[in-house]
Amino acid sequence: MKNTICHYLLIGIALILGLAQCQQSNVHSNISNTDVVWETPSENSLGAMPAGNGDIGISLWVEKNGDLLFYVSKTDAWSENGRLLKLNKIRLTLSPNPFKVGNTFLQKLVVKDGLIFIEGGAKEDKTSINVWVDANHPVIELDIKSLKPISAKITTEPWRVNKRVITNTTELHSAYGIHGKGASKVIVEKDSILNSIDNNLVWLHRNNRSIWKENLKLQGLEEYTKNAIDPILHNTFGGLVRSNQLVKTSPTTLKTTNPVNNISASVHILTLNSSTEEKWLTQINQNANSIELKSRKDRLKNHKNWWQSFWKQSYIHVSTQNESEKERVFNISRGYNLQRYMNACSGRGNSPIKFNGSIFTVDTEDLVGEFQGLNADYRRWGGAYWWQNTRLPYWSMLESGDFELMKPLFKMYKDALPIRKFATKTYYNHEGAFFPETMFFWGNYVDANYGRDRSKLPLGMTENLFIRYYWQGGLEVSLMMLDYYSFTKDEDFLNETLLPVVTEIIHFFDKHWERDENGKILFDPAMALETYNKAINPLPEIVGIHKVCSELLKLPTSSTSSLQKKQWQRLISELPEIPLGEVDGKKVLAPAHEYSGKQNVENPELYAIFPYRVYGMGKPDLELARRTFEKRAVKGTGGWQQNAIKAAILGLTEEASKLTSTNFNTKNNAYRFPTMWGPNFDWTPDQDHGSVALIALQRMLLQYDEDQILLFPAWPKDWDVDFKLFSPDNTTIEASFKNGKIENLNVNPKSKKQNIKIITSTSE
Structure with missing residues (x-):
């Protein structure tokens, strides 16, 4: 009897190991299609x-x-x-x-x-x-x-x-x-x-x-x-x-x-x-x-093991049975994996990924046109980091589980914290830390943006009008750090990086503006991203502070104080209402309560959708957000434009798939490698172009917020997919979607399955 039990036990173990090997083989077979x-x-x-x-x-x-x-x-x-x-x-x-x-x-x-x-x-x-x-x-x-x-x-x-x-x-x-x-x-x-x-x-x-x-x-x-x-x-x-x-x-x-x-x-x-x-x-x-x-x-064996573990960690493989769409959909799948490959090739160093070429710039001796004849050190926009551009590769790393690749970005902000606290005190005589939109890796404005002729500018005021009051990046990196903690539950990161950096950023936003007669923060002077250089109560600041403080209040009481919580609760209560406007007689979100001086091509009002997730699938006022998206001033895609991401978050399947597909099927014909996107607004290879498409594809499959996980919220029914992605609380989700139906779903840990809501095109 004992031998029989052992026999069946061995068969069971063999079947399990065989299934695991088969799954791993499928992962590696699929990724080999990217070669x-x-x-x-x-x-x-x-x-x-x-x-x-x-x-x-x-x-x-x-x-x-x-x-x-x-x-x-x-x-x-x-x-x-x-x-x-x-x-x-x-x-x-x-x-x-x-x-x-x-x-x-x-x-x-x-x-x-x-x-x-x-x-x-x-x-x-x-x-x-x-x-x-x-x-x-x-x-x-x-x-x-x-x-x-x-x-x-x-x-x-x-x-x-x-x-x-x-x-x-x-x-x-x-x-x-x-x-x-x-x-x-x-x-x-x-x-x-x-x-x-x-x-x-x-x-x-x-x-x-x-x-x-x-x-x-x-x-x-x-x-x-x-x-x-x-x-x-x-x-x-x-x-x-x-x-x-x-x-x-x-x-x-x-x-x-x-x-x-x-x-x-x-x-x-x-x-x-x-x-x-x-x-x-x-x-x-x-x-x-x-x-x-x-x-x-x-060493070669260990090198291969690192890469094979990377590809096993998470994946998205997309295909279709539609003959007329096969090449286009193949390029989506290949583009996703090749851009993630490039992130892995450049994301574990002592400095974050450079949006304008990463570490893969080459000479332009044979590039016909304006940029011909330059050596491989050349990159448009130079050595500084723009937050609006730098962030995009990193937002894609949460759901792919590439947490190690995020650490250099967080380290740069932590290392720059002392000088930003010093600058805040020097310029504004109050506590906290603000981070410039454009900065060298050590945390300071580049000279020309700050302005060399100071005769008509007070201390701390930039000559560059595109970034004069643009400190929004501090709020967004705060949310990214909070999301990182939500995914990883890394207590050392929480106490050594997140709280030191984010609390100083929140101090800045608390101390910097006066309150109006109703006790609300009066964001003036301010701006709505780079697009409107004059704004009162811009939407990105309002929704950003609300989201960051709300997430801070969820942190373990062992790491936060009652005084901090009172500040975060008070700040939420002191925020003005989200600005609204009208287009064609219908209510829409607005960039700010008042705004002028248009100078760039962003949609500040859509920050309420991404990155701050106030609106989206399964949330109130979805139609308001969709209407705002439909009436947006800037509708393009490519480079750092994020319309594909926002369409996905709003569950606009047709728009999301169209924009994401457009990004992945773009080709810079001057270069041979498929993901040498660009130069777009920046340089080649443009790390924003591919990263926007990565984020959008992920959010078409999986969205997270609060305790809810949405699956397939913007997924076309004629796209087949196998994927493994991450969500908060160290949760992984593997699923296959074939012929318009979910064939399998594996959630680890299993207890998180109760948080999942499946939304597909056939169930909407």
């Missing part, structure tokens, strides 16, 4: 393919002459001018060259494994290369295998070889904020190429000066510099290339001495605030030696 495959070499860098480990990135291409090239980048390669620079360009030449035009050729981004595979040559001398940016270590690896012995040469091709002044007016925009009226010349400092005695190619860029102190001095914050550390002075970034099969023949070249069948080369990367070049060199050598003591085979 990008090229059967011809690229013309130039506009045909680059991105890869990365979250901090270090490469943009790789093979040219028609058979050479393999890639740019190297890093999330914290901040120059003396506050620009995010590339590190170098690296070229691999093989002889005889299997990749030249005329030979068979294959280049594949193996998305499941996070690596680029290249193969070429005739059957008897086929050569293959794996290129991977180690997910767990700061190194780029090249593994070359050839059936016939080959020779190889690796060269570095730096372009910052001389100190120079930027004079090209287009290129100067890459130094946005430090150029312009009243500015000093923008000087690009040269890199150092080290001619060390060992068998390594070594280069670095070290900041021997910094704009930081002058930036603070201009803004009346010089006192702060006395006890603070300059974040870019002596920032040193660069790399070290070496291979056991190659020897150094010059400071920029490694070569094989004899033809070989197998070659492995490593490009080690380091950013370090270093008092001397020697200390940086010692550290990168120590890092390289430590990494190379580990088994290369094991």
Whole structure:
């Protein structure tokens, strides 16, 4: 009897394991449909393919002459001018060259494994290369295998070889904020190429000066510099290339001495605030030696495991049986996964994702038009962060469960908190902290936005009218932090980051304005986003404070005080009514109680839908919100425009699917890789364009607020989907929707299933 029970128990376990393996196999099979495959070499860098480990990135291409090239980048390669620079360009030449035009050729981004595979040559001398940016270590690896012995040469091709002044007016925009009226010349400092005695190619860029102190001095914050550390002075970034099969023949070249069948080369990367070049060199050598003591085979296995776990963590795979729509829907599914891939390649570093190109900018030598002839350091809008743009990749990371990728953003705001408290006290003589809409990573306005001529401007007032009273980002990052805590229940984050930052932001909004005769906050002077530079009682501030304070009141009593709760409750009671207006005789939400000075193309009234979720499916006054959306002034999509997200939240299935599909099916024809969106309002690859579509697709499937989870609130009945997404309280939801019906639904933990409400096109 005991043996029989054990027998059936073993069968049961085998079935469970088999089911789990089958599910995992399906996940990996689906993600493999996202692989990008090229059967011809690229013309130039506009045909680059991105890869990365979250901090270090490469943009790789093979040219028609058979050479393999890639740019190297890093999330914290901040120059003396506050620009995010590339590190170098690296070229691999093989002889005889299997990749030249005329030979068979294959280049594949193996998305499941996070690596680029290249193969070429005739059957008897086929050569293959794996290129991977180690997910767990700061190194780029090249593994070359050839059936016939080959020779190889690796060269570095730096372009910052001389100190120079930027004079090209287009290129100067890459130094946005430090150029312009009243500015000093923008000087690009040269890199150092080290001619060390060992068998390594070594280069670095070290900041021997910094704009930081002058930036603070201009803004009346010089006192702060006395006890603070300059974040870019002596920032040193660069790399070290070496291979056991190659020897150094010059400071920029490694070569094989004899033809070989197998070659492995490593490009080690380091950013370090270093008092001397020697200390940086010692550290990168120590890092390289430590990494190379580990088994290369094991590191590659662990690298693949990281990526496979990432894809198993969450997913959305969309398809359709409609023949006329198959390509368009395939592009939606592929676009979602490739944009999430790019986020993972650039989202685990010491600085947040740059909206204007991330770490995947390339040179524009062959780009026809206005931007032709610029090096890979160029990006429109330069090194500063715009909250309106920066936020969009991060809103997509909650439902995908990519919580690790959100940490650099929150760290930037936490690190900038001391200077923002100091600035608030200096400018306004009250407590709290405000964060500028446009700011360097250390938390200050860029010079040109603040204004260099202060003769007619009081301390703290910006010359730039687009951001003069634009502090809305502080409220939105507060809600994002609160949502992050709601999803993860990370108590350390709550106590060490969320509460210190958010309470100071709320202090600012509490202290900054007077109350009117009814005891309500009078938001004046103010503005409604960048769109209306004069506003009284703007809607984004009203709904933002209400939402943030409401969420703060839900936090554990063990982490908050009764005094704090009284403040949050009082602030809610002191808010003016949400502004309303009329269009065609019908009531709609309004940008503010009073507003003028239109100067941009946003819809401030729709902030009540996203990000602040006052209106949406399952909530009161849905028709008011839908009517407002229908009558909105700006109806477009692309770039940072968020109409697709708002349509999804309002359950407008046709509009949401149309706008989301449009974003995912947009192609920048000048570039080869599918998700090199842009430049739109910013630069290529535009991280906002793809991220808006990510958020919209997720919200078409799943929406969360309070204790309720809505499934399929804006999902087209002729789109099939398999997905796994996250919701608050560490909850995951897996489901399949086929032929207009839900085929399975798995909620973990099961107790959360009671919070789910299913809304489909067939049940509306």
